[in-house]
Structure formats: structure tokens, C-alpha cells
Amino acid sequence: MSLEFASKVRRIPVYPAADAYALEGPVAMLASNESPYPPVPAVQEAVAKALGGLNRYPDPTNAALRRKLADRHGVPANRIAIGNGSCDVLLAAGEALLEPGAELVYAWPAFSVYPHLAAASGARALEVPLDAEHRHDLEAMRREITVATRLVIVCNPNNPTSTALPLGEIAAFIADVPRHVCVILDEAYVEFNMLQDPDDSLDLLKKHPNLVLLRTFSKIYGLCGLRVGYGLAGSEEFRIAVDQVRQPFFCNAAAQAAAVEALNHQDEVARRVERNLAERVGLEEGLRELGIEPADSQANFVWFDVGEGREEPEIVRGLAERGVLVRAGAALGREGALRVTVGTQAENERFLEALRALL
Numbered sequence: 311m312s313l314e315f316a317s318k319v320r321r322i323p324v325y326p327a328a329d330a331y332a333l334e335g336p337v338a339m340l341a342s343n344e345s346p347y348p349p350v351p352a353v354q355e356a357v358a359k360a361l362g363g364l365n366r367y368p369d370p371t372n373a374a375l376r377r378k379l380a381d382r383h384g385v386p387a388n389r390i391a392i393g394n395g396s397c398d399v400l401l402a403a404g405e406a407l408l409e410p411g412a413e414l415v416y417a418w419p420a421f422s423v424y425p426h427l428a429a430a431s432g433a434r435a436l437e438v439p440l441d442a443e444h445r446h447d448l449e450a451m452r453r454e455i456t457v458a459t460r461l462v463i464v465c466n467p468n469n470p471t472s473t474a475l476p477l478g479e480i481a482a483f484i485a486d487v488p489r490h491v492c493v494i495l496d497e498a499y500v501e502f503n504m505l506q507d508p509d510d511s512l513d514l515l516k517k518h519p520n521l522v523l524l525r526t527f528s529k530i531y532g533l534c535g536l537r538v539g540y541g542l543a544g545s546e547e548f549r550i551a552v553d554q555v556r557q558p559f560f561c562n563a564a565a566q567a568a569a570v571e572a573l574n575h576q577d578e579v580a581r582r583v584e585r586n587l588a589e590r591v592g593l594e595e596g597l598r599e600l601g602i603e604p605a606d607s608q609a610n611f612v613w614f615d616v617g618e619g620r621e622e623p624e625i626v627r628g629l630a631e632r633g634v635l636v637r638a639g640a641a642l643g644r645e646g647a648l649r650v651t652v653g654t655q656a657e658n659e660r661f662l663e664a665l666r667a668l669l
């Protein structure tokens with residue numbers, strides 16, 4: 311006998327997990343936009359300290375972390391939603407805002423979890439193609455907003471294409487979105503974006519109660535193994551709604567402790583941004599030497615078409631055989647493209663060498 315599941319289970323896309331976690335030997339993990347650098351020792355110590363208290367549930371109000379984020383960003387703590395990764399806040403937003411008859415607008419290709427929101431809720435997704443430079447086409451997105459729209463997502467810098475739009479263009483777009491429509495500006499990679507300072511978008515929250523800035527400790531802080539992210543909202547009602555639809559203890563104690571400590575190390579954040587930039591430029595130059603023009607990256611990864619007559623799955627397989635894991639574009643919304651995370655210098659060189667051999 312087989313179980314009878316809700317119809318949404320047939321609709322929800324399976325998350326395209328990176329392959330080959332089981333590979334033997336040293337592998338260059340360039341498939342998931344992770345940081346190649348481990349958390350700083352003080353963060354590791356904070357986690358070790360938290361382990362001694364694991365007989366207790368974590369603080370369900372995330373008070374210490376919200377206070378710290380409130381001080382750092384100048385956003386009241388009651389407008390900060392913490393999550394088990396920023397994905398958790400995103401999915402909760404979908405649950406709180408969407409239902410059959412409602413609409414959701416986002417660009418495509420963008421973060422592979424966005425289609426999940428409509429599939430899980432029964433809402434209708436309007437996926438707006440990126441422009442020729444792999445960037446959001448905000449004008450086309452604006453045209454898709456109707457009376458049924460409840461949520462608009464803008465991913466800046468965009469995953470998987472690595473591109474970013476100037477904040478001024480996004481600000482003008484948000485100003486044009488009706489007040490009852492929630493806008494999530496997904497800024498998972500904001501620290502890497504050289505077009506703006508990460509603090510620049512905070513001002514938008516003062517003008518737009520319907521705006522949420524989605525941020526994460528998974529990327530620049532190197533804490534994706536613990537899962538912690540947050541949303542900075544223009545009004546308290548967003549935080550109340552996303553907390554309401556989730557289980558009470560959505561952020562574990564070690565993650566809360568790590569995130570609080572990680573915020574004390576902004577000097578390390580600056581060093582990582584610099585290192586990423588230098589390594590990314592090297593990676594881009596290496597690709598150009600192979601005749602490949604990557605998209606204009608403002609993130610910790612690059613995106614490029616493998617070129618006519620070349621088979622992307624074969625290249626991904628060939629790279630994996632050489633111990634280099636990257637992400638196939640087909641799984642992310644565009645066949646023939648590859649997404650490669652910026653790793654350490656040694657990992658990037660290994661990738662370029664393997665790619666050279668394959669081409």
C-alpha cells in the first residue's frame with residue numbers, strides 16, 4: 311500500500327543538492343557558494359561553550375542575537391526575524407503570505423528555493439526572465455504585479471548568475487510596488503557586492519514598511535553548517551507572521567551563540583571580502599584565457615556559458631572526476647551554464663587546470 315500525500319508534494323521541486331559528497335580524497339568544493347574559510351576561533355569557542363547547555367531548549371525569542379543585530383543595523387529588534395538559515399525565513403514568508411489565488415513574482419533563473427514557495431502554497435509563480443546580461447529585468451517584473459500579487463522577490467546579487475543591479479534601480483522599483491505587496495530583497499551575498507556598501511540598503515527600510523532584507527551567516531561568516539539567517543523588516547507585522555507559522559525553536563542554541571560572536575569580527579569580514587575579490591578576479595582572468603566570458607560577478611561565485619558544441623553535464627562530470635565539484639546550470643534554470651564558487655587560490659587553480667584539460 312502506498313501513502314496518500316498532499317497534492318503539493320507532487321508540485322514542490324526537489325532541491326538540487328550538490329553531487330558527490332561521498333568523493334574520496336581532497337575535493338575542491340565549489341558547488342554551493344560556501345566560504346572556503348572556517349569560522350574564526352572565537353566563534354568556534356562560543357559554539358563549544360553552547361554545547362554544555364544543550365540539555366535546555368534554545369532561546370525561542372533569539373533575544374541576544376536580535377539585540378546584537380539591532381545594534382549593528384539600527385533596526386528595532388521587534389522587526390528582526392531570525393531563522394534556521396535565511397531559507398527558513400523565506401519559506402515562512404511564503405507560508406504566511408501565499409495561498410491559492412495569490413501571486414508571487416521573481417526573476418528566473420534565481421535562487422532555486424523560490425519555486426518552492428508557490429508550489430507549497432498553491433499560489434501562482436510569475437518567473438520573469440533575466441535580461442541579456444543575466445540581471446533582473448525590473449521593468450518586466452513591475453508589469454507582472456497585479457492585484458493578486460502578495461510577494462515579490464529580488465535577489466541582489468543574484469544566485470546563480472552572480473550579477474547585481476545598482477541599489478538606486480532597486481530602490482526605484484520598490485517605490486513603485488503597491489504597499490500591500492511584500493518585497494523581499496534577498497541579500498545573501500550583499501557583503502561581496504562592490505556596487506554598494508552592505509549598509510546602503512538599510513535606509514530603504516525606513517521608507518518601505520513592506521520591505522524585508524534577507525541576510526545570512528552562511529556565506530561571508532562561514533556558518534552554513536549551523537544554519538542561521540535573518541530578515542530585517544520594515545514593519546513588525548512581518549516578523550510576527552513568520553514566527554507564527556513556524557515551530558517555536560527554529561534556531562538552535564549553537565547557531566545563536568555563533569552568530570552573536572561572529573558579528574564581533576567585522577575585521578575578518580573585510581579580509582574575506584578582499585580575499586574573495588582577489589581570487590574571483592584571478593578566476594575570471596583564467597576563464598577569459600580559455601575563451602570564456604563570465605557574467606559580471608558581484609558575489610563569491612562566477613557564472614558562464616560553457617560555449618557552443620560543449621556538453622555541460624560532461625564538463626561537470628569531468629571536473630568531478632578531477633576532484634572539483636561545481637554546479638551544472640541545468641539544475642539551476644539554464645542549460646549550458648556552470649556556476650563555480652570562488653574557493654582558495656589552490657582550489658581555483660585546480661578548477662582552471664581541470665577545465666583546461668577538459669576543453
Ligand SMILES: Cc1ncc(COP(=O)(O)O)c(C=O)c1O
Pocket residue numbers: 342343394395396397398421465468469496498499525526527528534537538539
Ligand atoms: C540567494 C540566496 N538566498 C538565500 C540562501 C539561503 O541561505 P541560508 O539558508 O543558508 O541562509 C542562499 C543559499 O545559497 C542563496 O543563494
